[in-house]
Amino acid sequence: MTDDLGLFTDPDAHHDERPRPARGKAAVAARRAKVRRKRTILWVVVALVLGIGGVGAYYGYQELRGIGSFEDYEGAGETDVVIEVKDGDPVTAIATTLKEQGVTASSRAFTEAGKTDDRVTSIQPGFYLMKTKMSGTAAVARMIDPKTKITPLEVKGGNVLHDITGGDGKVTKGILSLLSEASCVELDGVKKCVTPEELRTAADTADPAALGIPDWALADAANVEKDRRLEGLIAPGLYQLKPGATAVELLKSVITTSATRLQSYGIPSGSKETGFRPYQILVMASLVEKEGIGKDFGKVARVVTSRLAIGQKLELDSTVNYKLDKPNITTSDADREAAGPYNTYVKPGLTPTPIGSPSREAIAAAIKPEPGKWLFFVKCQKDGTSCFNETLDEHEKAVDKARAEGVF
Incomplete structure (x- = not known):
């Protein structure tokens, strides 16, 4: 360590052998007095540093004393x-x-x-x-x-907004009924729920912005029957619901969360290279979801796009049954002949809205269908697998075979 100030050096000590000029007593005394002043200043500085450090240490100790303590209640709680x-x-x-x-x-x-x-x-x-x-x-x-x-809302692929009643009278609850059930919470012995009726009213009449309908769907949703305008906009998955929220707040929470999911699935961005609007892709995906099983989604999507390309009617039983709120796979002659915007046996093109909530896989298939020239398909195996054909003659043979084997 150097002693640049000369504070710890004996002024009369010499460390080399060179001759030094003689100094008088007065000069030596002045030199020693100067060194003593420097040493005094140093010790004052040291004392101040130690003093400040001591105060800091004291307060640090006081803080450390409280580290192990914290406030806590006793018991299992109140309200x-x-x-x-x-x-x-x-x-x-x-x-x-x-x-x-x-x-x-x-x-x-x-x-x-x-x-x-x-x-x-x-x-x-x-x-x-x-x-x-x-x-x-x-x-x-x-x-x-x-x-x-609190149990979240679960939406599955193909779920629809409204309840569906089967031929045996069994009711399959729609998304609005499921949302109502998931909204229920019991606080201090009082059960509170948003009713299905309140949700239906909000879905039909609330301002689209208040419901969180994404921009890419606003124009299409504004031009359809109000009781169908939210169809397909609630993607499959789990939704965490805030108890005590109003019907509009619940719907907005679910729809905005769904919009984020749909965005990650490729809607609206994935539609750019397809020639279809994002909403049309959503509609197509819902048809794919209803008409096929997962492994056939790509081929079903190809049939839909191929028919649309040549102006051929889609002729899908699922679209007819959607408006009838029926879960049936097949339809009657009367059903297929009835006029209506969802009857693709009568009306060309896509349905006005999706006919259910499409899954990520169905959306991917609608955006990028499997390559092929198929124009026809029919469920031909009991596990739901379909047979795909390019000609009507081949298709009719597949239909006859499936019927003979009791597939439908």
Whole structure:
């Protein structure tokens, strides 16, 4: 270490052998006085540094004393409250939400209690029915209990908005009825739901922007029957619903989430090279979903696009039954002869709206159909597999064979 100031050096000590000029006593005394002044300044600086450090250490110690303590309630809680875990929320974010909603007294009450249970790190996005003023331990136990999570809405490929009644009288619930059921929550012993009727009214009459209908679908949705304008816009998947939301809020939540999914599936971007509008691709995908099983989607899509290209009617039973709210695969002569915008035996072109919710796979098939020259297909195996043909003669033979084998 160097001593540039000469504070720790004896002024009379010499480290070489060269002769030094003689100095008087007065000069030596002045030199020593100057060194003493420098040393005094140094020690004052050192004392100040140590003093400041000591104060900092004291306050640091005071802070450290509180590290192990945190506020916590006792017991299992008081009144019901719904909290939301968002996609990607870490445990610390969940803990903050619980504190802000009055569930726990502090964030640390939850995080400390959660250190003993690895399931805390696997809490899924969604809404959870909790209690106010819960202990951290009680909050952890409730959050990891599957019964605490409010059941989301599940939409499957091919689901339609309205209920469908089968020939045996059995009712298959539509998306609006399923949405109503999923909206229900019991808070402090009182069950609250948005009714199917409220949802139907909102779907039919609310402003399209308030419902979250995407821009690429607005014009088409405005030109169809109001009770069908949301058909196909709710893609398959799970939807987390906020309890207590109004009918319009619920529909907007579901439709905006669906729009994001559809975007990732290729609508509207994937339609650019197809020659069809995004909404038309959605319609085509819904026909594919209804008419075939997964492995045949690409071929069904090819039949649809090939017929459209030459102006040949689609002649699909699924479109006729859609308007009749029937689940049947086949149709009667009377059904096929009845006029109507969804009867593709009578009306050329696509249906005015989708006839159900198409899956990602059906959308992919509509955007990029399998190469081929098929114009006809019929279900020819009991597992749902279809036979595809280029000529009417080949098609009729496939139909006769399927009937003889009891396929339909």
